[in-house]
Amino acid sequence: MSILIINGPNLNLLGRREQNIYGSQDFLEYFEQLKVNYPDTKFDYYQSNIEGEIIDKLQEVGFSDHQIILNAGGYTHTSVAIRDAIAAIEAPVLEVHISNIYSREEFRQKSLLSGVCKGVICGFGLDSYRLAIEAVIKTR
Amino acid sequence: MSILIINGPNLNLLGRREQNIYGSQDFLEYFEQLKVNYPDTKFDYYQSNIEGEIIDKLQEVGFSDHQIILNAGGYTHTSVAIRDAIAAIEAPVLEVHISNIYSREEFRQKSLLSGVCKGVICGFGLDSYRLAIEAVIKTR
Amino acid sequence: MSILIINGPNLNLLGRREQNIYGSQDFLEYFEQLKVNYPDTKFDYYQSNIEGEIIDKLQEVGFSDHQIILNAGGYTHTSVAIRDAIAAIEAPVLEVHISNIYSREEFRQKSLLSGVCKGVICGFGLDSYRLAIEAVIKTR
Amino acid sequence: MSILIINGPNLNLLGRREQNIYGSQDFLEYFEQLKVNYPDTKFDYYQSNIEGEIIDKLQEVGFSDHQIILNAGGYTHTSVAIRDAIAAIEAPVLEVHISNIYSREEFRQKSLLSGVCKGVICGFGLDSYRLAIEAVIKTR
Amino acid sequence: MSILIINGPNLNLLGRREQNIYGSQDFLEYFEQLKVNYPDTKFDYYQSNIEGEIIDKLQEVGFSDHQIILNAGGYTHTSVAIRDAIAAIEAPVLEVHISNIYSREEFRQKSLLSGVCKGVICGFGLDSYRLAIEAVIKTR
Amino acid sequence: MSILIINGPNLNLLGRREQNIYGSQDFLEYFEQLKVNYPDTKFDYYQSNIEGEIIDKLQEVGFSDHQIILNAGGYTHTSVAIRDAIAAIEAPVLEVHISNIYSREEFRQKSLLSGVCKGVICGFGLDSYRLAIEAVIKTR
């Protein structure tokens, strides 16, 4: 089994961007740590600011035995096209958010994706990704 | 005269994707058949999952003598930018949908594009494309 | 197989009524032409300004082997009762509109009928009816 | 005392129409049974698919000593004119529905008539009519 | 010149119906009085409870030199089809209401017809009709 | 078979409370009368002002062979938790209201419970309870 983490727009700026909301850690650094902590799991990582490239990637791995962890960033709230891609593929998709989107602006409290994802983990900082991995590999 | 069919996001998965909604036929296969059935018409085909590439393509052919048949997929419901491209070009654009979008989720029942398209054909499965061709070339 | 075209309120005025929107051709004249163009198909035509008479007609032919092409005019946007009739009968109903209702007043952009029709063809002038016939008899 | 049952559009199709929602019994058959079960009560029955004819009938008996049981079908949700007729007449009107309209489509959950009816009985299949009769004649 | 007064649903009950709102005078009685007061004007009168018959009548006189005074009753608030008929014909239509609809229920405060009528007169009891006649024939 | 009547908040005040809306009869008095009128049926009665206690009671009898008649009072319009309880149990629940809630304040016209109840009886005063019993035991 293999886990693909997909990060959407502006998540490449983690550590530099609005640190009071998103924390000060760079994602790739965090990703390395994850690989160390879960030595038995194969991880892939993909980031793009382009909506359609996220769809390309979902389609590319969506018919293999990947499990997908998706933080679609700002596209979470506006993309019917990504929603359709998630519904179209066979691989399960878990939605994660670093910040608690439900305590932020009105437009950020509605996800177009949640309804077709397997589950949602939101508000635990970067730890949201680890919890999604736990959801997939069920250590206990 | 030349007809360009543009398919938007996830329509490259036709035949694999939610077959109860979209049917089991692959689009390229269907496209070959169309070319056979309309031997006197020149056809082009373009598919992209990227909103901006669809705009690029609309602009590219939009000032020539093409007629455009557009299924913008999920961007139908969210893209002011594609709407603006359709309004900006000179070539007429016909909107098609495979499924009956008006019998699906609330957010899928509103098209941002219809208002600037020449007409809309919706709900006839892949046959929606043939009807759009008929609209263009008026066999009778 | 037999095709019944049902026209709703004010469509008996075609050719006289707001010609910039609906064109200058009388419907019956157009209907004669259709019969000439499709000599192998049996056509019936019915027009009424009365909502309930449209329901009566839908019920009358709805359990035979007719295919129905319906332009419900102004009732499109207000009639739950016609919607219920379409859902109640067995014959498939295709919704057509002469003008592009999606580029007109807000209240005209929502059809109560589309959700229970087989498909929708809209915006091609009187040619919308021919396209609906093509949808039924599939000449290619 | 006399009880008039008025059925609105498409209720003449009971037994043929969407049986999973409306059941398999014909209304006239059911009506005969009611007459047998309530031998001391005089019953009349009227059905029309035309909104204005329902108004005509309400006016016709509305100033006599009838009690009216009304299932206005699809007009329930759209007819200010029937509402006005109910408010205009002196005879009490009881609203009934076969299906539970509150568990169906959003637009079907709002009745324009309930506010001016004496009471509402909804969701008991054809038995809703019997309960309305009980409401009128109070067997206990 | 000829003036046609069209009354919609339940206005045949004037004098009997909710007298606190609509007054105690019968319309036909009032109509006779109007004819006496305007001896130089030709008047016609039509009343129907059926939406489509009102459309039929509008179409019938709408291309002659009639001026039409319309009180569409409950259809005022729900009928796109009557609106379309008014827009379709050439004769000007004046909208009148007996009661002040703007001080009544929310759903009664919106007229679908006003936007295509020449003008609106509302709230003066039966005198609203006389004012509409004054608007047509301009006694001063 | 046994019938449990559950009354929600403030229904213990019947006979004292807003008599123009709810009438002047005490509920327990009425309940005694019901037992006399239906001697072959076993009745239980429960009243609580506490939302969660109503849920407790629904759960307690909801997996036995009871039929439940519920007037949830003010919780009708606000309680997702009672709705969930009704959906969770096996016993059918009939919703009743003494007053016609559809002719009262806007917020009182929407029931969160109706969608998961077997049926709704509303507006007949205390007689609404008798009609619900008739719905259960079908005397004819």
Place this chain on the structure above:
Amino acid sequence: MSILIINGPNLNLLGRREQNIYGSQDFLEYFEQLKVNYPDTKFDYYQSNIEGEIIDKLQEVGFSDHQIILNAGGYTHTSVAIRDAIAAIEAPVLEVHISNIYSREEFRQKSLLSGVCKGVICGFGLDSYRLAIEAVIKTR
């Protein structure tokens, strides 16, 4: 009896202002003509661009035997304070509009004043004022 005509903001520009909507006649000129046409009636005229001055004037004459004809211009759609003044005084107020406000921008289709006025006359150009006078003095 005396009739006071009150004109609100920008109505002093009549004849200069958006002539396609409001016509080319100056109001004072028109007012002189009215006085000639109704020699037996006493007229007063007041115009102000200031909401509170319109209220002052309504209060000043509102407890005498005036009849008031009010075109509140832009304040029609925003002024609870003028509405309150109309409700507070004893003199009847008739609302008039030159243009058909119901065929213009959405925000202009709702009058805050109509609900407390005696009646509304709208869309007849300057002739709306004459009709209001007819409503007051009932020439026939």
Place this chain on the structure above:
Amino acid sequence: MSILIINGPNLNLLGRREQNIYGSQDFLEYFEQLKVNYPDTKFDYYQSNIEGEIIDKLQEVGFSDHQIILNAGGYTHTSVAIRDAIAAIEAPVLEVHISNIYSREEFRQKSLLSGVCKGVICGFGLDSYRLAIEAVIKTR
């Protein structure tokens, strides 16, 4: 450190209730398993169908060093009072849901609590609780 799991209304029915949505396992059974899997952690469990008792419990432990995992069931969508309790106390509260509330009824897609919780875990069946525990004790 001690973890308190609070379950709201109808969650005592897990295993019996709508198994297609909530699964077939009893919560207490699952809770025992959790205690075995996390032997180093102290767990408490509380369930109530009464909104105010959940508030009582939150207040009782909210100023100690507990971490609270809360599934408020139906109160999630309606309780400002529980929201206020979470905001009032010092202990962090994690919101969990068994089903994916974002793919269910519209009213169930909005949580009043999320905005004041530390984070949300939703849609993983009973495993949602384990993930919340992982969020608290960070096994890696």
Place this chain on the structure above:
Amino acid sequence: MSILIINGPNLNLLGRREQNIYGSQDFLEYFEQLKVNYPDTKFDYYQSNIEGEIIDKLQEVGFSDHQIILNAGGYTHTSVAIRDAIAAIEAPVLEVHISNIYSREEFRQKSLLSGVCKGVICGFGLDSYRLAIEAVIKTR
């Protein structure tokens, strides 16, 4: 310390205006009484029907040591400009209403001012003013 009471539009009509809502006492009479009852406090009074004059007055005293009691009448529900004046000045402003605005028309239930006032007192008739004075001078 000095207390300024500002009354907005139509409050100069107290005692004459809709007595069932606003009572029969003249405000100036009441004001004299207040001065007698609070002999140690300096009072000023200002009334205007003009929105901008209320702003002028708020600005004039708003940087001195006045405490302001404001009943903005109809401007309460429509004036962003008065709201801005309250926010701009340093003196605290207390909002009062004579009637209970929350039990009246929908548009009267929302105050644009409350959010920037120190507090709101509403529904106690003229006594609302005395309570506001108590709020300022804290007799106990």
Place this chain on the structure above:
Amino acid sequence: MSILIINGPNLNLLGRREQNIYGSQDFLEYFEQLKVNYPDTKFDYYQSNIEGEIIDKLQEVGFSDHQIILNAGGYTHTSVAIRDAIAAIEAPVLEVHISNIYSREEFRQKSLLSGVCKGVICGFGLDSYRLAIEAVIKTR
């Protein structure tokens, strides 16, 4: 005469809870002070976090000669049942709030209770309770 103060959910935490909003004083301490300041008045105090217990208490004293001061906390915004209890009893109920609810979250700006309370006092901190007492006993 006797005054009962009822506090709803989380108001037992005053002094501990969000002190920037609710202040640092414990309510019971404040209550003792009130009793000292108003030695001639009999006071009772009741607090509960349970909606239905607040209803029980309102009913218990609501037909005696109590005057009730109610701060329903979070139930203010969601409880039709408490609203109904207030409307059902004879004793007048005064609504108070410590914070200015109109300057907080959108959902907190609407009270379901105000419409049936005698009056509202809001935003004066704990002093809101003293002002309510003044409203009842009218010291001047």
Place this chain on the structure above:
Amino acid sequence: MSILIINGPNLNLLGRREQNIYGSQDFLEYFEQLKVNYPDTKFDYYQSNIEGEIIDKLQEVGFSDHQIILNAGGYTHTSVAIRDAIAAIEAPVLEVHISNIYSREEFRQKSLLSGVCKGVICGFGLDSYRLAIEAVIKTR
């Protein structure tokens, strides 16, 4: 050519009022500076807190060769009457705002005026006025 700057309500308080939003400079001081910086341009300045006086001023200069720069303050969001004045006059009007109204309260994000102004400049502090002057005189 002459430029008239009109400032609406509370803008006379600039420099004293909410300095975090509006800055610390007095407008007249700033205006003197503008005159120095644009020595070849004739400037006029007008400020009023009264909506109708702003309309008076717009009318007064609106048919001369002035260009008008308008900051209507709080009336921006509520005044149909000022909108009508702008549409009525011939002189072009440029809308300016000191703060970025689109990042503030919801009600402040909608301008009723923008639709009839030549353009909008917003968010640059007092420099917004200079940019508007640049828009008029086009220094490059």
Place this chain on the structure above:
Amino acid sequence: MSILIINGPNLNLLGRREQNIYGSQDFLEYFEQLKVNYPDTKFDYYQSNIEGEIIDKLQEVGFSDHQIILNAGGYTHTSVAIRDAIAAIEAPVLEVHISNIYSREEFRQKSLLSGVCKGVICGFGLDSYRLAIEAVIKTR
């Protein structure tokens, strides 16, 4: 200091596209002119039809000392992702529009970006860009 102008979708068609709205000048031509007019300023220009590429560019220069002038075209109204990019970077972003978006379609009147931009300049044709440059370099 360096100024980067970013143009979004369809702005590469300026001069060809809907000239009544956007004018007849090509942007690159206009850009050359700007460089001539501001010889002391360094300018860069970027155009893309792809939402994510605009984000890429914003990120690329957003942590340098650029000032960014952004016309996001159709993405203005739909892109949370571009909004997030603007908020994430350090460089200030000025929003410009050629047409007056507030006088166009409803959906075009709301910008998702304005709230995080430094300011907005809208409606001055291509001159909007020059005004933005003036805002940055403050020639006076």
